[in-house]
Amino acid sequence: EVQLVESGGGVIRPGGSLRLSCAASGFNFDDYGMSWVRQAPGKGPEWVSGVGWNEVTTGHSASVRGRFTVSRDNGKKSLYLLMTSLKAEDTALYYCVRAEGRDYDLPFDLWGQGTMVVVSA
C-alpha cells in the first residue's frame, strides 16, 4: 500500500527539541521530493521544510529557518524533521507529504495522517 506514516509527536516545553520521523512504503521513495507541512488547529496548511530526492537540496520556511532541520535516508525510506528551540506557535499537526516529482516544492500528491506537536509549559 502506498502510504506515509509519521511518528514522534508529543507535548514538549518551550525551548525544547523533538524529532519527527516519517516512514514511506509502497513507492520508490528516492524518486520523490519530500516535505513537512503543518496545520495549527483551525488554521490552513503551512509548508515547513522540504528535501529533494537526492538528500542534498533542502529548504525551510522563514518561520522555522535556523531552528528546524529536515533530512532523509533513502536507504531507510524515511524522512525526518529535527525541531529545536520550539515555541508555542509551533503547535500543530505535522504532515509528511510527497511531492509530485523530484523537487520538494512541487505539489503534494500524498499525505500522511499527521503527528501532533504541542508546545506548552
Added chain:
Amino acid sequence: DIVLKQSPGTLSLSPGQRATLSCRPSQSISDKYLAWYQQKPGQAPRLLISGASKRVTGIPDRFSGGGSGTEFTLTISRLEPGDFAVYYCQLPGTFGQGTKVEFK
C-alpha cells in the same frame, strides 16, 4: 514573498449548483506552479489540480481549474454532497487561507 488571497471566505451553495472559487497571487506567476487542494474535517488535504488546470488521477471532471497571471479559479460544475469542504490554493512554499464551501 508571494501572498495568495482566496475569495470568498465562505461559499454557501446547494447540491447541484456551480461553485467558483478564486485565488489571486500578489504578483504574476507561471500557471505551472499553482495547485488546488480539498480538505474535509479530520482529514489531510487532497491534491485536486496541479499546473493550474491539470486534474490529478481519480479526480472527477466536474472539478476544473483555470486562470493565469494573478487570477486563478477552481470551478466545481455541479456540487455533490461530498464536495462540501475547504479548498486551498498553493504555490511552492505558501498556501492560501482557504475557501469553505458549505451547505446553504
